[in-house]
Amino acid sequence: MSSGQHLRVSDAEREAAADQLAEHFAAGLLGQAEFDDRVGRAMSARTRADLSGLFAGLPGTGAPAVPELPRGGGSTPGGGPGSPIEFRLDAASGVPTYLQLVHQVEHALRLGYLKPGDQLPKVRDVVASLAINPNTVLKAYKELEVKGLAAGRPGQGTFIQATLSQVTLPELAGLHKSLLGWLTTADAAGLDEDGMVALFTSALRDFYKRRGDTGDRRGGASGETEGVA
Amino acid sequence: MSTNVIEASGLSKRYGSTWALRECTLAIAAGHVAALVGPNGAGKTTLLNLAVGMLAPTAGTIEVLGGRPAGSPAALDGIAFVAQDTPLYKNLPAADMLHLTRNLNRRFDQDYAEARLGELGIPLNRKTGRLSGGQQAQFALTLALARRPRLLVLDEPVAMLDPVARHDFMALVMTAMAADGVSVVLSSHVLAELERVADYLILLSRGRVQVAGEVEDLLASHRVLTGPAAEADRYAERLRVVHARRGEAQAHLLVRACAGDPVPPGWEAHPVGLEELALAYLRESGAAALPGPARSRNAEPSEVTR
Amino acid sequence: MTALRVPARPEQDASLRPVPWRRMAWVTWRQHRFALAGVAALLGALAVYLWLAGLRVHHAWTAAAACRPASSDACGNLIGGFLATYWPTAQLIAALLLTAPALIGAFVGAPVLARELETGTFRFAWTQGFGRWRWTLAKLVPLAITVAAAAGVFSVLFSWYFQPFFAAGQQIPLAPAVFGLRGVAFAAWTLAAFAIGGLAGLLIRRVVPAIAATLAAYTGLALAAGLYLRQHYLTPLLTSNPNPPGSPWMIGQSAWIVSQWWTKGGKPISQSVLSQVLQGAPQLAGKGGVPQSPNVTQYLNQHGYTLWTSYQPGSRFWPFQWIEGGWLLALSVLLIAATVWLVRRRAA
Numbered sequence: 001m002s003s004g005q006h007l008r009v010s011d012a013e014r015e016a017a018a019d020q021l022a023e024h025f026a027a028g029l030l031g032q033a034e035f036d037d038r039v040g041r042a043m044s045a046r047t048r049a050d051l052s053g054l055f056a057g058l059p060g061t062g063a064p065a066v067p068e069l070p071r072g073g074g075s076t077p078g079g080g081p082g083s084p085i086e087f088r089l090d091a092a093s094g095v096p097t098y099l100q101l102v103h104q105v106e107h108a109l110r111l112g113y114l115k116p117g118d119q120l121p122k123v124r125d126v127v128a129s130l131a132i133n134p135n136t137v138l139k140a141y142k143e144l145e146v147k148g149l150a151a152g153r154p155g156q157g158t159f160i161q162a163t164l165s166q167v168t169l170p171e172l173a174g175l176h177k178s179l180l181g182w183l184t185t186a187d188a189a190g191l192d193e194d195g196m197v198a199l200f201t202s203a204l205r206d207f208y209k210r211r212g213d214t215g216d217r218r219g220g221a222s223g224e225t226e227g228v229a
Numbered sequence: 230m231s232t233n234v235i236e237a238s239g240l241s242k243r244y245g246s247t248w249a250l251r252e253c254t255l256a257i258a259a260g261h262v263a264a265l266v267g268p269n270g271a272g273k274t275t276l277l278n279l280a281v282g283m284l285a286p287t288a289g290t291i292e293v294l295g296g297r298p299a300g301s302p303a304a305l306d307g308i309a310f311v312a313q314d315t316p317l318y319k320n321l322p323a324a325d326m327l328h329l330t331r332n333l334n335r336r337f338d339q340d341y342a343e344a345r346l347g348e349l350g351i352p353l354n355r356k357t358g359r360l361s362g363g364q365q366a367q368f369a370l371t372l373a374l375a376r377r378p379r380l381l382v383l384d385e386p387v388a389m390l391d392p393v394a395r396h397d398f399m400a401l402v403m404t405a406m407a408a409d410g411v412s413v414v415l416s417s418h419v420l421a422e423l424e425r426v427a428d429y430l431i432l433l434s435r436g437r438v439q440v441a442g443e444v445e446d447l448l449a450s451h452r453v454l455t456g457p458a459a460e461a462d463r464y465a466e467r468l469r470v471v472h473a474r475r476g477e478a479q480a481h482l483l484v485r486a487c488a489g490d491p492v493p494p495g496w497e498a499h500p501v502g503l504e505e506l507a508l509a510y511l512r513e514s515g516a517a518a519l520p521g522p523a524r525s526r527n528a529e530p531s532e533v534t535r
Numbered sequence: 536m537t538a539l540r541v542p543a544r545p546e547q548d549a550s551l552r553p554v555p556w557r558r559m560a561w562v563t564w565r566q567h568r569f570a571l572a573g574v575a576a577l578l579g580a581l582a583v584y585l586w587l588a589g590l591r592v593h594h595a596w597t598a599a600a601a602c603r604p605a606s607s608d609a610c611g612n613l614i615g616g617f618l619a620t621y622w623p624t625a626q627l628i629a630a631l632l633l634t635a636p637a638l639i640g641a642f643v644g645a646p647v648l649a650r651e652l653e654t655g656t657f658r659f660a661w662t663q664g665f666g667r668w669r670w671t672l673a674k675l676v677p678l679a680i681t682v683a684a685a686a687g688v689f690s691v692l693f694s695w696y697f698q699p700f701f702a703a704g705q706q707i708p709l710a711p712a713v714f715g716l717r718g719v720a721f722a723a724w725t726l727a728a729f730a731i732g733g734l735a736g737l738l739i740r741r742v743v744p745a746i747a748a749t750l751a752a753y754t755g756l757a758l759a760a761g762l763y764l765r766q767h768y769l770t771p772l773l774t775s776n777p778n779p780p781g782s783p784w785m786i787g788q789s790a791w792i793v794s795q796w797w798t799k800g801g802k803p804i805s806q807s808v809l810s811q812v813l814q815g816a817p818q819l820a821g822k823g824g825v826p827q828s829p830n831v832t833q834y835l836n837q838h839g840y841t842l843w844t845s846y847q848p849g850s851r852f853w854p855f856q857w858i859e860g861g862w863l864l865a866l867s868v869l870l871i872a873a874t875v876w877l878v879r880r881r882a883a
Contacts, residue, residue, distance in 0.1 A: 011335075011336070015377070019409075019410075022410060022542040023542075025542055089425070091421075091425065094500075094502065096448075097424075097425055123407050123541075124404055124407045124408055127400070127403040127404050127406075127407045128400050128401075128403070128404045129400070130400075130425075131396050131397075131399040131400035131403055131425065131426065132403060132425045132426060133262050133403060133406075133425065133426050133427070133428050134403060134406055134407035134541045135260070135261075135262075135428050135540050135541055136425075136428070137407075138540060138541065260540045260541055260542065281662050282661075282662070283658060283661065283662065285880075302553055302664070302666050305662060305663065305664050305665075305666060306664045308662070309662075310658070310659075310662040312655070312658035312659065312662075314655060316654065316655040316656045316657075316658050316659045317656070317659065318566070318656055318659075319654070321565070325565060328561070328565075329561075329562055329565065329566075330663065332554075332558040332559065332561055332562050332665075333554065333558065333559075333562065333660070333663035333664060333665040333670070334554065334663055334664035334665070335552075335554055335664050336664075369659075376663075376664070406541060407541055410541055410542055
């Protein structure tokens with residue numbers, strides 16, 4: 001794209017360059033001050049050469065084409081090499097939206113729908129199909145990054161980086177057996193199904209509280225407990 | 230880069246002898262979807278009209294897009310407004326509406342608008358008056374987004390739409406935000422759907438700002454305490470109770486608290502959803518939750534009401 | 536690392552070039568083309584009629600005027616016949632045309648703002664990048680110029696059509712019945728009606744009441760101008776003997792008589808006194824009152840009464856046209872400016 005470097009640029013091309021810089025900023029390739037400076041220069045750029053110069057040290061081509069606004073909702077996930085998974089939203093569950101997304105990714109990892117290297121759905125696509133705030137999706141992806149499960153690649157998307165620790169089959173069988181034993185005891189003590197679930201959830205909470213893990217918590221845990229008599 | 234898309238200071242508006250807005254002070258940062266919620270007559274439409282320059286304030290100031298006076302040419306250029314009842318020229322065919330909007334603005338993405346209309350199934354030669362209500366709303370939104378604004382202001386945009394149309398409408402708004410960095414301010418009655426969409430909440434009640442803050446912060450700083458009704462009064466003094474509901478034996482107190490605050494013994498703490506929070510504040514006209522230490526009228530604890 | 540928020544669109548140059556004025560040309564045209572087409576159809580149809588009728592009128596007049604000797608009875612009858620045939624129609628047309636500026640101004644001018652305010656589309660139009668007061672100005676001025684120009688061209692045609700009736704002495708240019716239809720007055724009145732309509736549309740906010748109000752205001756203004764104002768554009772001339780015996784009218788055939796009164800010895804005399812005086816010559820008195828005729832004047836002169844005439848000479852036609860056109864133009868500019876200013880005032 002080096003031909004015509006002396007040609008004047010239009011408003012649309014200046015804005016396209018600014019948008020591209022914004023993506024790089026979002027991906028963390030530019031600091032705040034540098035971003036502001038480069039955008040300012042983008043807006044006052046005259047020729048293609050001016051615009052190309054702004055992308056020094058950044059991946060991708062200079063003087064990008066005018067970006068298109070997305071073509072409405074319900075587009076194919078990813079468009080091109082799509083993501084293996086698709087998100088859904090349970091509006092009535094009471095669980096915050098971003099957490100639902102995080103859990104769905106973890107669940108998909110566990111079940112094998114997602115493997116390291118797979119791409120998570122693009123923010124635009126998630127937003128178009130679920131009609132949720134894009135910041136929510138970003139927050140979910142950020143959370144996955146903090147957990148070490150995913151990593152963002154500038155200009156390309158978010159990709160699975162690691163898997164959840166896999167438990168081997170014999171271990172799983174052993175855990176299943178000991179659970180059944182506990183359940184038998186609880187049943188004998190007179191706990192019904194909801195009581196068992198409540199007790200388990202409460203113990204789970206205590207476990208993680210002691211462990212100091214902040215992954216699954218929000219201030220004031222979810223209220224599945226009934227008043228313990 | 231975080232300019233404020235809307236910044237109001239002491240904003241007030243009076244019609245005759247009625248005050249539609251009183252002493253509103255707000256700062257909505259860019260990059261948010263701000264939901265303006267309140268009962269009818271609370272002043273939502275008035276506030277939005279002031280923001281887009283359709284009205285002039287009686288007192289106070291309002292600036293948009295980083296310090297531009299509301300209604301100035303610089304402000305108009307960056308804000309796209311879809312009023313209640315989505316006004317369109319009913320006798321003009323869709324193509325002429327596009328042409329007209331293009332002529333009245335500095336920026337207009339004709340290709341985007343035409344593609345969008347194609348997806349919506351709106352032929353370019355159909356008069357806008359002949360479109361269904363949902364299509365008209367979508368059309369108005371398309372015109373607004375094709376202007377590539379920095380701020381999109383929507384006044385009760387989905388009130389007239391069926392659920393599918395509502396979903397598609399909001400999907401389009403959210404996608405534009407993701408793709409183009411548009412900030413959104415919308416007023417709505419429909420609390421239930423806001424939680425998915427809004428990350429900044431403004432509650433207006435009788436012309437005053439009752440609550441203003443990031444949804445995340447608001448939800449994190451409130452909880453519902455459930456416990457014996459007999460003890461409710463005792464704790465009401467010590468806790469900052471926004472709203473209380475009581476049965477014979479059990480009471481629910483919606484309080485302002487931080488994550489680390491201890492739960493009174495024998496009580497349970499539950500997180501609060503946006504709808505519950507909003508309804509609680511709207512029922513308690515004396516309570517407020519406003520950001521910032523400088524203008525702190527933070528949560529006057531209300532009386533524990535019946 | 537993923538950012539936590541979608542980055543907002545970057546700050547753009549705040550010192551914007553405003554959207555160019557010429558963009559509104561298409562908008563104004565598209566939104567008002569039916570009104571303009573209506574005006575074109577109305578004036579066009581009338582123009583075609585005037586052209587055809589005018590050819591006939593001119594033909595007949597040329598024939599009647601060519602008659603020699605000019606003062607004979609036969610020629611007088613010819614002219615009388617011409618007038619009998621064509622004058623009633625001409626009068627009717629002139630009367631109808633007096634309403635044209637009002638109709639044009641009301642139906643083109645009032646809806647400009649009233650329709651937007653009534654349907655709520657002003658909430659769309661005034662939040663676009665063009666800006667509300669520029670939008671208003673860019674609509675009102677081109678439309679005003681268009682209707683005024685169309686009216687102006689039309690009035691030239693009308694003047695041509697009507698010219699034989701001046702030549703025949705049947706009507707004078709300064710007469711209120713035709714003054715406003717010719718020269719620059721017709722265009723100016725149309726412009727003023729449009730400007731009134733524009734402001735009425737803004738203030739009343741509903742199309743039909745705004746049209747009605749425009750018609751009413753225009754009628755009031757036109758009556759005031761024709762009956763009271765116009766006489767005083769320049770101080771009327773005064774003469775004591777408008778028609779001396781034996782010579783043609785001293786003040787000229789085309790003079791516009793503003794008022795006449797009798798005096799004796801410097802004091803005004805009432806009509807009743809004069810009719811009593813006329814009793815002395817019953818053949819002159821007629822049915823009572825004081826008829827206007829040279830014989831009566833002469834008789835009364837002999838008895839010491841003087842007839843004073845206040846009049847505007849026919850030569851003042853064009854000065855009056857410029858004066859009337861001038862203040863109507865100023866009024867129109869004022870009204871349009873007021874409309875734009877009121878539209879702008881609501882902005883912060």
